[in-house]
Amino acid sequence: MKRRDYAQYCGLARALELVGERWALLIVRDLTVRPRRYTDLQEGLRGIPTNVLSTRLKELEQAGIVERQVAPAPSRGVVYTLTEVGHALEPSLIALGRWGSSLLGDPQPGYVVTPDGAVLNLRAAFQANEAAGITASWELHLADVVVHAVLTDGELTSGLGPVPGGADLVMTPRFAEDELPAYRTFVRAAKDGRVDLEGPRELFDTFLRVFTYPRRAA
Template structure:
């Protein structure tokens, strides 16, 4: 599969040459959340053809954005992880995610939501000016997925699974059976009071203030 070469001495053109191919940025998105095995990337990128995933990983490795690592104990085998250069893409991805969120219409049949996508979209929605010196931890339980959000003196981390520190508040949205478990749907459920809470309930309003823009009047 021939890679695109624009033949232009331009930063944007070079970026598109490296990560502009179909699925490439979604692979980077998932690896920004945590390193993944090949099979985990297949699962988290439902719909990606196997040959395309293999090709994109090879291209990203050759570009110095992705590397293979030995999985830490007690796990075994190889995982794919971002290099320092790959991780430096995060601000650009978050900006794209924020812009893309303004262009989302209603979910279409066949649309999917992944836990990795939710974790990154929460980073994109983060309003650091509302979290100065804040320390708090949340867990969001959405059907079979768990996403944790930790703010430590204003610095944000998000990830999959249980929080590395004891969560101050666990939020379980009550979504309609046919609703996509998206971050937008979680926020809507919170605002409608369709949630189960465990922990410091006052941190629910804090969560909305820190992770969502004010609603229009």
């Protein structure tokens, strides 16, 4: 498969040559959250053809964005992870995710919410100016997916699974049958009073203030 070459001496053109092919940024998205085995990537990127996944990984490796590593004990085998160059894409991913979220319509039949997508959506909703000076931790249970956010004097750490040592507040929304377990539907459930809380109520209000998407401009 021939790589796209725009023949333009432009940073954006070069970026699109490296990560602009279909599925490439979603692979980077998932590896931003955690290193993954090939089969993990295939499972998380439902619908990606095997040959396309193999090709994209090879292209990303050749570009110095992704590398293979031996999984640490007790796991075995090879995992894909981002290089320093790859991790430098995260601010751009978050900015694109924030922009795209402002343009999301209603989910269509067959749409899913992936665990890694849920983490990136949470990071995209983060408002650093609202978090200044705050130290607290939260767990958000989205059906079978658990994501966490930890603020340490306003600095965010987030990822999959529970907060090590326990969260200050655990939030479990009660989704309607026709609702996807996504961050946006969690916010809707919060407005409707459909969230069970384990911890101080004031931290729930803080979370909704710190993790919110800006209103779309008219």
